[in-house]
Amino acid sequence: MWSAHHRKAAIxxxxxxxVLATVIGGAVGTVTASDEEMGVGDSGRAAEILKDAGIDEPAAELVMVGARTADGWRDAAADLSKALDATGEVRGLKAPLPSEDGKDALLRFAIKGPSDEAGDRVQPVLxxxxKARQDGAGRGISVHQFGDASSEKELSDLLADDLKKAEFTAVPLALGILLIAFGAVVAALLPVGLALTACVAAFGLLSLASHQLHLFETTYSVMFLMGLAVGVDYCLFYLxxxxxERAAGRDAETALRIAAATSxxxxxxxxxxxxxxxxxxxxxxLLLFKGFAxxxxxxxxxxxxxSVTVLPALLAGLGDRIDAGRIPFLNRRAKKGVHASGGLAGKVLRPVLARPKFFAVGAAVLLLSLAAPALGMKTEQLGLEKQFGSDAPLSVAYQKITDEFPGGPAPARVVVKADDIGARPVRDALDSLTRKAGDGAELTVHKASGVAEIAVPLPGTGTDAEAKKALHQLRDDTVPAAFEGMDVEAYVGGDLASSEDFGDQLGRGIVPVFAFITAVTFLLMLFCFRSVVIAVTSIALNLLSVGAAYGVMTAVFQHGWGAELIGSEKVGAIENWMPLFVLVVLFGLSMDYHVFVVSRIRESRDRGMDNRAAIREGITRTAGAVTGAAVIMVAVFAVFGTLSMQDMQQMGVGLGVAVLLDATVVRMLLLPSLMTLLGERNWHTPRYLRWLPKISHEEAEPTARPYAHNSPVPSGR
Known part of the structure; x- marks a missing residue:
């Protein structure tokens, strides 16, 4: 309450x-992680060898020129080659490589300059x-481009557009929901304003932190998503x-003191x-998750x-002006009193508390049914062609090039380091391995650095099961056999290898992460409520919500069930970092509702109510805040579910569905029915834990007359 008595200082x-965080963050800028830093496993070690040797992997580009007849592409390819040279941004342009049927040819080149600047330099090439595509359209000539620089530019542009879309859609949406919830302009603006300033300050602080821990491109989108949702929710609970309390007849100071001591x-x-x-x-x-963390x-x-400093100061300063800008027909709740928002919740709770066993089983079966598709979940590092959508020009180009030149856009890269890379046995092994790799394989020797690279085209699409089988054979058999008995380091990298290594590291990392968050959740709930039962049920309910989210994500994005309804499509897999991210975020976010609801139930229990009455009182009193918070979170996540990038869509849908289920099925059906069945065991503190400090969950003066055990729940009418 210090801030309420020192309003000017707090504000x-x-x-x-x-302002300081924003200015300093803007001044120092943001450092993004390089591909080498993001790598793990053998592919990461391969990238590290190239980096240590000062070898900058050029940003390779592929352009396929096609015609209706064999060799009909030659004039167009020659003209395009001249135009590419004329841009001054191209190096290493190779002669056209014909396809098997002779109707297509592949132009291969790299963008000049450092690879991390290629996305900024590729526009003249594009x-x-x-222009070649437009000129050739009337003559039956098709032109498709895909490569590191063109896809990097497209990704950067999409991320910028998506973040702008999220900002300009999510904020008005949250504001509209708050206007409906509070019926007053000032009360609605306060949570949004505080959440936005929190996001702005955090952006600045994150820019500072990025100089120590380099970030992935999507980190700022994730921060905005979390910041807006959590920031609005915290203010909403408090407000x-x-x-x-004001509606119950308290004066402004008492209402604020009670809100500070409880919410x-x-x-x-x-x-x-x-x-x-x-x-x-x-x-x-993984560096990606460290940045997210x-x-x-x-x-x-x-x-x-x-929420606990400047918000009380603003509320103290505004007083009754918090209801300024009242909107007709939306401000009726203030006139009806404290229980108006709990009318619907009271109606839902009556049958739940009367038949807790039935509703507990029914809710659990529903959540487990939704989770069932997750048993067949497949994960992979979605390539850019899947991220952009099958209709995107880059995705079409990728598919066309891959069909005619398998493995072309994403070859495996064998990186070899030796003290004497030019020694006869090593050179013979490199030449032999290049021949075994087949057509399209390219050997590059950096003699001064003692490093050699072999680009090995993979069969199939370069990412499918056939390509994965070839990659494993290359890693497990071909490369070790080629350099057996030699004192060399040989690793296989490339896009597919990086994806496989990333997935393997995720598999190893998920166990300690899961153990950590479950242990932390258990200990914090135990400390807060001094109840083993509350702590265990918290974890169980969270796992059901996460499982249901996994199932819906699998059904929509892996199997394509209903994907077209949200403007998405079946991609056959879930982004490999998504399950772990959703698990951690949902374990954290579900605590918003769980702590808020259970604290209110415990508050009623501490005032002398029996278990059933305390459950009824706590849930009806928190129904309005939980519903409003959930609607805002779901709305914000839904905005991300409509963005262009596939991983953003998966994240938005997964988190949105989980929060929706958590605030409805879990908090309104499963939690009250389960707590009713458990009875007084909810609040039992084992003798060996009675040394834990007792945290009061009530304010000295009750907010209203407690319900009797069999009193009807007010409907708000």
Whole structure:
């Protein structure tokens, strides 16, 4: 309550903090992770050898020129080759490579300059290819381009457009939902404003952190997603309780004190739980997840601190003006009193509390049924052709090139390091391996660095089962046999190898991450409620929500069931980092609702109610806040589900479905029925744990007369 009595200091301090974080972050800039840093396993070691040797893998590009008849492409290919040379951005342009039927030819070249700048330099090349495509269209000539630089530029442009779309869609959407929830402009603007300033400050802090821990391109999108959802939710919990107390007849200071002692404490516990859960991603051993962990911890921490510092100061300063800008027909709740929002919840709870066994089994069966498709979940590092969608020009180009020149866009790369790379036995082995790799294999020797590379085309699409089988044979048999008995380092890298190694590391990392977040959740719930039963049920309910989210993601994106309804399509797999990310995020986010609801139930229990009455009281009192928070989270996640990138779609749908189920099926059906069946065991503290400090979940003065055990729940009419 310090901030409520020192309003100017709290508000000014918050504004100074946001401005400083933004200015400093903008001044130092953001450092993104290189491909070498993102690598793990043998592919990571291959990339590290090239980096240490100062060998910058050029940004390779492929352009396929096709015609209706054999050799009909020659004039167009010659003209395009001249146009590419004229751009001044191309090096190493090779003679056209004909396809088997002679109707297509492949132009191979690289973009000049460092590979990490290729996306910024490729535009003249794209313009030249586009002009060739337009000129040849009337003569039956087709032109398709795919490569590192063109796909990198497309990815960067899409990410920028998607983030802008998310910002300009999610914020008004959240504001509209809050206007309906509160019926007043000022009350609706407050959570959105605080969430946005928290995101802005966290962006600046993340830019600073990126100089120590380099980031992946999508990290800022993830931060904005989490920051807006959590920031609005925390403010909503706090503001809703303050308004409930005011509606119950409390004066402004008392209402604020009660909100700080109850919802404020719940926000702190929830925020700390989310942050500690996110820290589990550090155990994955992957730079991608370490970046996600830093981003989410920063934005949740800033949002949490804002909710318990500047928010009380603003509420104290605004007083009754929090209801300024009342909207007709939407402000009726304030006139009806504290229980108006719990009317629907009361109606739902009556049969649930009357037949808890039936509803517990029914809710569990529903969630397990939704989770069933996850048993067949397949994961892979989705290539850019799948990320963009099958109709995107780059995806079409990738497919066309792969059909005519298998393995061309994504060959495996054998990297060999030796003290004397030119020694006869080593050179013979390199030449022999290149011949065995077949047509299209290319050997490059960097004699001064003692390193050699062999580009090995993979069969099939370069990413399918046939390609994976060839990769494993290359790694397990061909390469070891070629250099047997020699003092060399030989590793297989490339896009497919990186994907396989990333997946293997994820498989090893998920066990310690899962163990960490379940242990942390258990300990925090145990400390907060002094109940083993509450701690165990928290984990069980979270796992059911996560399982249901996995099942829906698998059904929609792997099998394509209903994918067209959200503008997506079947891609045959889930992005390989998505299951672990969804697990950690949902374990953290579900604590928002769980801590808030169970704290209110415990508050009623501490005031002397029996278990069933406390459940009824706690859930009806929190129904409005939980529903509003869930609707906002689902809306924000749904926006991400409509973005262009496949991984953003999967993340939006997975998190949105999980939060929706968590706030409805879990919190309104499964939690009350389960707690009713468990009875007083919910609150039993074993003798060996009675040394734990007892945290009060109630305010000295009750907010309203407790319900009698058999009192009807007010309907709000």
């Amino acid at each position: 000014l301090g918050w504004l100074v903090f946001v 313009d030249a290819v586009d 809703r309780r303050e308004r409930d 404020g404490r719940a926000v702190l516990v929830s925020g700390l739980t989310v942050m500690v859960a996110m820290a589990g991603m550090f155990l994955s051993g 830093v981003a989410t911890i920063l934005v949740v921490c800033v949002a949490m601190l804002g």
